[in-house]
Amino acid sequence: MIFEVDRWPDCTAVMWTHAAEDKSVPVFIKKSVFIHWKSEDGLRQLLMSSSFDWTKPRLINAFLLSGLPVLKECLKMKGFPNPENMVDCELNDTAYYLHKTAPRTENMTDDNVTISPLKPEHSQLVSRTWKFGGTAAAEEYLHYQISTFPSACVYDKDGNPLSWI
Secondary structure, eight states, X not given: OEEEESSSSSOSEEEEEOOTTOTTSOHHHHTEEEEEESOHHHHHHHHHHOOOOTTSOOEEESOOGGGHHHHHHHHHHXXXXXXXXXXXXXXXXXXXXXXXXXXOOTTOOOTTEEEEOOOXXXXXXXXXXXXXXXXXXXXXXXXXXHHHSOOOEEEETTSOEEEEO
């Protein structure tokens, strides 16, 4: 992995990605960038001082939409073509913290449904219903996501998935 911070040792922003030559990382992850920050100034300093090549296609994961103005500002200053109209971007606020927001199930009285995490074997079903799905690469990506991160799924009484996040 490759890490960069806004300053050391008292960092307020960190960015990480995988090295292109790392063969242990699935292909879809190699284009991914992860950024976490505590302050807009730290985010701005990190993005402006970064040695990261922003001209290559990237998937910025778990980026809070509140940081989008700073990202656009920095990309514009770095000469990124037209960051105001990022037409190739699918904007999603992907900071989901299920452990803090998932509903409590202790008082659930409906015996026809249960709530529990998605299972990796459901990645094909999720891929078929996802607008970016339907390919082997999408299924591999979803299998990784389901196996790695928290999820919630409503199952019917026969154990079939009805709805998930």
